[in-house]
Amino acid sequence: MNLKLLLASLLALVALFAFPTLVPNPYYIHLAETILIYAILLFGLDIVVGYTGQVSLGHAGLFGVGSYVTGVVVVKLGLAWYVAVPASIAIAALFGAVLALPALRVTGPYLAMVTLAFGTIIQILINEMTWLTEGPMGITLTKPALFGHELNEVQYYYLVAAFMVAALLVVHSLLKSHLGRAFEALRDSPIASDCMGVSVYRYKVYAFVISAGFAGLAGSLYAYSEQYISPNTYHFELTILFLLAVIMGGRKTRSGALLGAVIVVLLPSLLADIDLFRRIAVGAAVLAVVGSAIALARRRTTPRRVAVPVIATLLLTAVSFKLDNMIDWRLTIFGLMTLFVVYYLQDGIVGFLRQLAGRGPRHASAVAVSPGSDPFAGTAVAAGASTLLQVDQVLMQFGGLKALNRVDLTVMRQSVHGLIGPNGSGKSTMMNVLTGIYQPTAGTVAFEGAAITGRTPARIALSGIARTFQNVQLFGEMTALENVLVGLHHTFRSTVLDAMVHSPRYMREERAARKRAAAILAFVGLADLANEEARNLPYGKQRLLEIGRALGLNPQLLLLDEPAAGLTAPDIKELIAIIRKIRAHGITIVLIEHHMDVVMAICDTVTVLDFGQKIAEGSPAAVQADAKVIEAYLGGSVGSISSPGNPAPHQVPG
């Protein structure tokens, strides 16, 4: 951690704990307490919304579950806070699992729909189950007792502040760990994530359950803070406020969550004071007009794009002067703020300020390559049957179209096996079948003797098959190093708890992974680009990074899907050299490629597909001269360029 950040954090910590002394007014202390409680929930919500990019419309409900579990445990069961608080966390997390497990199985807005339903139902259930929750009457609590002494307002504030700091540290550790990388990966490229052994479904569920736990904690603390809870606090408006806080403050940052909490807690008071609101509306309008004028003058934007914010802020100012109070229009203001943030302030205020300061999000920085570190550590050259991969009579049918028509393929251990064929011949389909993205309509695939047909891509990846993609599927917002670290995700045995506290086991595994990643990056020639965001790398380097990331899986079999596509001649030379070195380490390679020179240079065997069927197989030279292959590529029957008895002059393998 750099010095500036450390200093700023210490200052903030001092201010946090000195607050009640500086501002002894109990109203403000309670307000600050609410901000801290909201912040705890928002830290968790940010994992779901900011990192995995899902929408949850039920966090007010989870918040309510936390509050009511505490209320029931304390008042009905007469137990202490050290039972109530963990119970709230656990039960909220359980509800989170019940929601997320079915809803996240399908892509689409289903999580949003299910959580919306959940939030509504929870409020209804709390209202109706009067035997448990006292229904609309609500539950009254007293502050928790520490060592037999009931805490007063200020002491409870300190307790909440301590919880908030703990929550911040836990979330921060979690997100800086391999789990945080997994969350980001599944958002940047779900398909690459699955193929690197990070199951998108599983981690989305983890993210939601963890955020539910935080919501439960916040709810529990809230119940003690308010000392009275009733069903109509936990309504849809609260969920919207939570979401607004996360996106307005800034996603993927802790300071954003804190800022968001401050804004939404103070917002209602702001709206109650019409003079203050008018002044702020005028300020916003001036900012919008002046900012747009400057941007237009500098040609950074077009009139169309600034029209909406300018008109909106001017209208808002006009309206604020016409009306006598804004309280009735509270929700409209929230709605307008949400719209504004979603389209114009996508990284929130903190993100916007960071951009102005020219700083991007912070990344884990790479370590130097230690001498003697082996990029292939962990990839045991397994002795076994000479046949590594056996594809038997695989049929892949889409409707009436047979993309693969009963294809057999045998890949020998430690060979470089090329797979070529004209467009639409089924090569990429084969790739997707081998990695579990498609389930074949018929036929089997066996890897190292065991059948892998029917397994998920993540499981197949963890069995030892790694791949690269025809259209580069890197995790764009992460650095080169972090991309490789995702490939090394499987080397971590640490649990969520280890990640949350950065236990010694976790630190050991992280250090080892970083060393290995550095070695891999050096191997593919990207050592000096390790801290660059993947999306900023030149295209050729991106392709090499994909290979490096795949190596992290300790694969026995590496599938390369058109690795030379779009590369310049020097890049291709580098690629060939790297493939040779990988092969020298005992890894078997299957290569789809159109660049014949690459195929000829490095493949031991070549299989040719056409129209979903295998039409030739053998050494590169033999295949290149095979009449059927020439016909498949150039067309033979209708007027030949070169027919079997009449080979074209330049057929000499070169």
Added chain:
Amino acid sequence: MLSIHNLQAAYGKVQVLHGISLEVPKGQLVTLIGSNGAGKTTTMRAISGMLKPQSGSVTLGGRDITGLDSHQIARAGLAHSPEGRRVFGNMTVTDNLLLGAFPRYAGARPRGDIARDLEQALALFPRLQERRTQLAGTLSGGEQQMLAMARAVMLNPEVVLLDEPSMGLAPILVEEVFRIIARLKSEGVTMLLVEQFAAAALHVADYGYVLENGRIAVHGPAAQLQDDPKVVAAYLGGGQAH
């Protein structure tokens, strides 16, 4: 009729077309051949509006259509039978054909007699005639290709772009497809044909362009290209520099 001048196009960071120029005179069949990854389909997409070109120009019958949306280009009279057919699987053969004539219904092109054109199209493709009420998704690959070509013709277009019509088809169907292309040519339809099957394409075309790594490597009358060794080299490697 169709003029492409110095067209450049990219997918994200990958520069695919480095400035290609070609001409498709009215009533002629011009073919664009080249190996995979050369940029043939990218060229088609850049012409028909599925992809916005970075620079260069595309002119249809004297009208500049560079950078327009695909529906505007279709309404200007350019029909594109895309790579992979892309027929509307949950609609009948007849509906697919009628949709090909959509701009004529919408008034963007001269209406003519759509019902008569529909019958003529089905007469040209007897297999589709038999299956006129069948859902397009249940047709075989070859039948879908014919449907895509017939659909393009329903526009009464100025130019037809045919993108790899032989892709994934058995040889006997490929023959049929090329027979139909020859028939369309004899009816005076202006076509730009992108093909991997260089031999068949050059056999039926008037003029040919060979695309390699996003550039035109060689071009000339189709008959001449058929004997040109540079064409083979562009496909199977061996010899020329990248």
Added chain:
Amino acid sequence: MDTLLQLVFSGIALGMIYAVVDFGYQLTFATSGTLNFGQGEALMLGALVGLSLVGTIHGGPYMSYWLMIPIVVVFGALQGMFVEWIAVRPAIRIKSEFGWIMSTIALAIIFKNVAENIWGKDVLPFPSPLSSTPFEVFGAKVQTMQVAVIVGALLIMAAVELFNRKSIYGKAVVATASDRDAAGLMGINTRMVITFSYALSSATAAFAGALIAPLTLTSATMGASLGLKAFAVAIIGGLTSGVGAIVGGIILGVAETATGYYLSTGYKEVPGLVLLLLVLAIKPSGLFGKTAIKKV
């Protein structure tokens, strides 16, 4: 037995409204992959605008119920186009699912707040165009308006289906839903198709609002729970099947009215969520939905 039949009938009427709202979700989801989280508010606005025209709240009545219906439908269409323009189009451009979900929600709460300020927060009575004396069917008491709701809902869904099958413009919409790129190559302006599907979606919701208003409690808050219930229908019946919408709607409507009577009115919302979770767990594409093979 009579009570049960009555409950079933009320449930069907209610369920048909859910089906119409879900139908609206399907329309936009098919063409654009998005749906309007404020669909319930479109229904609410239809009901309230209708009330202003046929009720006394804003100095009326200005016209009969039957004349009001087409005006409300047009209003709904305009409202749908507004939602598409403000909330959906920018999100599609930046390919953000989060974007259209949040912004349609934002518009929904704005509409609700505006409605609260124009029409107040209280429940308002809606004058029924038909006699409220029930007639007997197999011993159950059935209101004429309930029949009108069922007939009206079926009619509008049938009308849209007919449009999709017979008219070239309807076919253009189906083509856009099937393959947007290929539809563009046919000369179909797919952006306009999406706008049109939003207009149609909100128009049908507004129509449903005007239909159900005489039978239920009309207020600015009526939309939220209706939109939500229609989500449950979307999941139960599938987001791609019109038949699924009707069957899912009926199942939900009957379950709800039965629970409300036999258990308590407070609990009547619960079967919806339980069914929703069950269906999601067992057959995620819904009872009638198709599981699509994603091509990579």
